[in-house]
Amino acid sequence: MGVIRGRFAPSPSGRMHLGNLFSALLAWLSVRSAGGVMVLRMEDLDPDRCRREYAGQLAGDLRWLGLDWDEGYEAGGPHGPYLQSERTELYAAAFRSLEERGLIYPCFCTRAQRLAASAPHRGDGQETGCRCKCLTETERAALARTRRPAWRLTVPGREISFTDGLQGPYSENLLRDCGDFILRRSDGVYAYQLAVVFDDGDMEISQVVRGRDLLDSTPRQLYLYELLGLAPPEFYHVPLLLAPDGRRLSKRERDLDMGALRQRFTPAELTGLLAFWAGQLDRPELADPAELAKIFDWKKVPRADITVAL
Ligand code: GLU
Secondary structure: OOOOEEEEOOOOOOOOEHHHHHHHHHHHHHHHHOOOEEEEOEOOOOOOOOOHHHHHHHHHHHHHHOOOOOEEOOOEOOOOOOEHHHOHHHHHHHHHHHHHOOOEEEEOOOHHHHHHOOOOOOOHHHOOOOOHHHOOHHHHHHHHOOOOOEEEEOOOOOEEEEEEOOOEEEEEEHHHHHOOEEEEOOOOOEOHHHHHHHHHHHOOOOEEEEEHHHHHHHHHHHHHHHHHOOOOOEEEEEOOEEOOOOOEOOOOOHHHEHHHHHHHOOHHHHHHHHHHHOOOOOOOOOOOHHHHHHHOOHHHOOOOOEEOOO
């Protein structure tokens, strides 16, 4: 096996929160402990949600903690550009190759349903009642005069199975558990599922470490790897951090965003806390990412979500 190529692929749609940082630290430790290459890609596909200044802030917050990267945003490298907003032509070519094989059809469902598909955290194919696949050419042409369609990928009734490095075996029937999913929104923006697969393949990423909320996206992504003829990485889906009331931390939890965290903690304090939650330290004590990389062990990382009270 060659050198591990890992990545952190945040969406610059707000200040990072503790959960984002937890995933970033684990991705970084996994790569650095194996002497691998770290890539930072900005997933700023959605022009309604993402902003350039958040990308800069995000890079600054990672560096503040002591996390670096060899390739990617601000660092450059042979697989650029590293901002998804600058890679539209590449997604268009991947999309066309699927379209030419008759695997994609227009969907004229409502805007609310379509926009739901742009978020990576839901099974967009599970929307019920979409009959767009069965429309005749005449019906499509008539509808196209009134509305711009989104575009869905036809999926087979096939079981896709893989073994997650942390969560173990996982399997999903694409048709039954997910359904035809959106690859391009009606406003022309390519969907997360297409972009993330194309980019990880194109950037030769061999290890993906990310939040457990994306575990159920993985079968769809494995199917796209297959269709696009790209080599899939190995996956590690890490626990989510939960607020004491059981809610997942989100960018709306302003009290746990990096702005507030940087005022309350030093990098060593915060690294120690994260490493404790990640099972790498017996108690939260001052720690340094580079030192942790020397003792990092996936076997100690818990699988279940972690409730944090700060
Ligand atoms: N950009 C996605 C997010 O911030 C993560 C994508 C991934 O790691 O596959 O939620």
